Amino acid sequence: MGHWGGAVDDLDRRIIQALQAEGRIPFTQIARQAGVSETTIRTRYQNLVAEGMIRVVGIIEPSALGYEATAMVAVSAEPGMANQIARTIAKVPEVSHLVTTLGSYDLILEVFCRDLSHLTDVVTGQIQQIPGVRATETLVIAESYKLACDWSPDLKSEARA
Numbered sequence: 001m002g003h004w005g006g007a008v009d010d011l012d013r014r015i016i017q018a019l020q021a022e023g024r025i026p027f028t029q030i031a032r033q034a035g036v037s038e039t040t041i042r043t044r045y046q047n048l049v050a051e052g053m054i055r056v057v058g059i060i061e062p063s064a065l066g067y068e069a070t071a072m073v074a075v076s077a078e079p080g081m082a083n084q085i086a087r088t089i090a091k092v093p094e095v096s097h098l099v100t101t102l103g104s105y106d107l108i109l110e111v112f113c114r115d116l117s118h119l120t121d122v123v124t125g126q127i128q129q130i131p132g133v134r135a136t137e138t139l140v141i142a143e144s145y146k147l148a149c150d151w152s153p154d155l156k157s158e159a160r161a
């Protein structure tokens with residue numbers, strides 16, 4: 001959906017990759033690396049943001065703030081209730097990520113809690129109490145091996161496709 005409503009081009013990709021490596025990189029540095037003007041980079045960046053293709057945010061390390069119980073919670077919903085349940089779950093402050101799925105569960109969410117007691121309160125006291133929630137399965141995360149804040153598609157293989 002690039003800057004002209006078409007596909008993302010090589011310059012857009014360079015901007016995206018530079019921001020993934022360092023969200024506060026100066027546009028002048030990206031421009032120098034790409035061999036274009038700072039104004040071009042700034043305009044492209046503004047277009048990428050306006051089109052919803054990128055957003056630059058700070059990433060919080062939950063354990064540094066005392067949130068030691070991270071879990072994935074799978075939710076089975078009564079037929080036709082998944083969207084309504086998702087809207088309610090989205091309001092729970094401990095929920096960091098929420099998606100609908102096409103698999104065995106209707107919703108999968110990630111929660112950050114202070115400890116197991118807090119996690120239990122969120123799952124049993126909030127999520128399981130939402131009308132239409134049929135069942136939940138909680139998977140406590142023991143260790144995280146990858147957080148792909150710098151994920152991007154394999155641009156070389158994408159270009160060949």
